[in-house]
Amino acid sequence: MKTLIRTAATVAALATAAVACTSTTAGTPPKPRASSLGAIRLVAYTGCDDLLSGLREHAAQRVTPWGFDNVMPLAYMEDSARSVTANAKTSTPEHSTTNVHEAGVDEPDVVKTDGDRVITVKDGVLRIIDTATRKVTGSLKLTEGENGPGVPADLLVSGDRALVLMRGGDIMYKRMAGFAPQGDTRYVLVDLSGAPKVLSTIKPQGSYVDARMVGSTVRLVTRSQPDIAFPEFKEDVSEAERVKRNQAVVRQAPADAWLPKIEITDASGAVRKDSVKCERISHPADYTGTSLLTVHTIDLAQGVTAAGTDPISLAADGDIVYGTGSSLYVASNPRWWMPVVISEPAVETPATTPSSGEAAPAVEPTPTDPPVPDTPTPSPEPTIPPEETEVHRFDIGSPGAPSYVASGKVPGRLLNQYSLSEYDGHLRVATTLTSPDGKNSSSAVYVLKADTLARTGEVGGLGEGERIYSVRFIGPVGYCVTFRQVDPLYTLDLRDAAAPKVTGELKITGYSAYLHPGAEGRLIGIGQEASEKGRTLGTQVSLFDVSDPAGPRRLSQLFQKDSGSTAEWDPHAFLYWPKTGLAVIPLTQQTESGGLVLKIDDSGVTKLGMIKHPGKDEYQAGIQRALVIGDSIWTLSYDGIQVNDAATLAQQAWIPLR
Incomplete structure (x- = not known):
């Protein structure tokens, strides 16, 4: 066996x-196991006794001969050209910001700028670069010993405060699988007003999922599992007996095993430890008890106060975070x-x-049938869980901890956060549902009431036999790309929440993996060209005319043979500057790597050139991010930051980061 x-x-x-x-x-x-979809409600525990009995029993039902099922769910915009605010320096140049899903809701990234400074973190070192002198004016090592290289980290910045989000594990694996080893997550609050210095370090139990910042307030989502030690694995013990032993351990575990812990170290080195209170943990009607989501709140303007991170928890899984100015959604893919x-x-x-x-x-x-000597009985067909996604909404419109609003379920699997969009009191959700045998799939868009997450309408049948490759909702209109051999771009009319409908369809070869709003009536697509049989051929940038929802058409296509771009799966890598139509995407191809600079106007896509960095290989020289600051393009690679003239692409400065 x-x-x-x-x-x-x-x-x-x-x-x-x-x-x-x-x-x-x-x-x-x-x-597939039958399931009842629609609105579900979270219920808060009345206290630790209630919490313990519920979590113990639900978790015991999920235990295996090897412990808990530790496989986590599989786990990505308008580029806002920032205007100079009243209290900003009058000399601050115009500049781009992180390419985010919702305007006014910042997302963590490896580099940030306020026009006067560029702040970035790499290999555990935070650096501040003055945009006028183009020199590093401050640096701060955030890791000890040799632990810096390879440690992935992102930034959120508000005024003179930066929050560095550090997590263990390889960054590529993190982005693919949606989790990092427990205990490797740290949030470091840094003062940038002079020489950068650490104000506090927050170590939550669990792994970092994602974060959003509105104003100066950050909401961070982490995922944790119960801290339970199971008996040593022994080959001579049957699987059934191991399950029983593990269930017994779970049913005897204390409440403390589930309560997410947090450790806060202030600037003096004093350590404060705490855990989420039982009455601040809620649960849905159906849950596993093997995973808890915790939402932490930090106002960068105030720093860590006596309330700590004011955490609340939910007995659920989650791997996708989407935020608006007043709502935080956490979705749990199947x-x-x-x-x-x-x-x-x-x-x-x-x-x-x-x-x-x-x-x-x-x-x-x-599976082989069990041996039965007299009257063999066929093995029962395995029952698989339904492929459905849970979505939980929290109200973040007020200071302090968010408050739970509602939860809901929809069939299928989300692609990324762009599969979610709140508009006019409703949440639109785009998913792909695959048949149990994996042979058939179809996609749909569901419309849920934002206050209850009860379903009000849906439109299905998108891309039969295909899956979603990109989604973009812009106001009352939705755009969805599915792909297998050709790329149907669907346009959706979502004005009537009870009766959403497909209004147009465009079939072309290849696909768009990321969609970005362009000028009025225009949509930009970043993806891959493909043969008629579906074999990918290289990066393509498409400009679509979507002014007529019934007849979308492609106006222009720029194709780079045998190439790929991280902008296909990481929207933060895409720069679009609406003022001039300038766009930059990282490009890797057989002969060279760099930043592909484009001009995208109402009529077409034009290649302006390539920005290249010095480096021994494509990893070191590969462009990760691009920024517009004044009349220059700033590009970031592993080795450093390069400044080029936005009009001529002539190199102006090289700032090493090693």
Whole structure:
């Protein structure tokens, strides 16, 4: 007998697969478990006794012979040209900001600017660069010993305060799988007013999910699992007995095992420890008890006060965060279903999807029937969980901790935060639903009431046999791209929440992996060109005319053969400056890497040139981000920051970061 268990690394690889993996019995697809979708309500625990009994029993039902199922859910805009505010320096140049989903809601990134300074963090070191002199004026090492290199970190900045979000684990794996090892997350508050210095360090239990900042107030979402030590694994103990032993351990665990902990160190080195109170933890009607989401609140203008991070928790999973000025949404994508299969022999067969060129999930072996001497009974068909997404909404319109509003469920899986959009009292949600056997898929947009998250309308049938590659909601209109061999760009009329509808469809080769609003009636797409059979050929930038919702058309296409861009999966890497139509995307191809500089106007996309950095390889020289500051383009790579003239692209300065 051989036990087949998929690892977290396998799960990360499956994140890019077009269909979900299932196992079959005698060639028959397993039947999905029926589920009741619609509004669900969170219920707060009355106290620690209530919390403990509920979490113990729910978690015991999820325990396996190896402990908890530790595989986390698989886990990405308008570029606002900032105006000079009344209290800003009169000499502050116009500048771009981080490319974010919602205007006025900042998102963490590796570099920030206020026009006078560029602040970035790399390898555990924060640096401040003066934009006038183009020199590093301050630096601060945030890690000890040799732990800096490779530590991923992002920034949020308000005035003279920066919050550095540090997490363990490789950044690429983090972005694919949506989690980092527990205990490796730190939030460091830094004073930037003079020589940068640490004001406080916050270590929450669990892994960093994401954060949003409105004004100077940051809401941070972390995920934690109960701290329970299971008995040592022994080969001579049956799986059934191991499950019983593990369940017994769970049912005896104290409430403290679940309560998320937090440790705050102030500037003097004094340490304060706390945990989320039982009555500040809520749960949905159906939950596993194996994961808790915690929302922390920090006002950068005030720093960490006596209230600490004022945390509240929810007994749920979550891997996608979307925020508006008054709402914070945390969505829990369905887990990839990975049954434990006992088989002899256990063989995984790799496969590819000919139409898309992507790696397809490996096929599970068919389980053997248990030996029965007299009257063999067929093995029962495995029951797989429904593919559905939970969405939780919190009100962040007031200072202090957010308040829970409602929760809801929709069928299918989200692509990223752009699959969510709040507008006119409703939340629009775009998902792809894959059949249990992985052979069929279809996408839909659901409209939910924002105050209850009850469903009011839906439009389905998008991209039969395909999956969503990009989504963008702009006011009452939605745009959705699905892909397998050709790229249907759908336009959606969402004005009537009870009756959303498809108004137009454009089929072209390739796909757009990111959609960005351009000038009036224009939509920009960043993605890949593909052959008629679906084989990707290289980066393409498309300009669509969407002024007529019934007849979207492509006005212009710029194609770079055998190339790729991180802007396809990381919108923060895309720069668009509406004032001049300037756009920059990172580009990696066989012969060179750098920043592809474009001019995008009402009629077309034009290549202006490439900005290249010095470096020994494409990783060091590859462009990660681009900023507009005054009349210059600032680009960031691993080795440094380069400044180029925005009109001529002539190099003006090189600022090393190593």
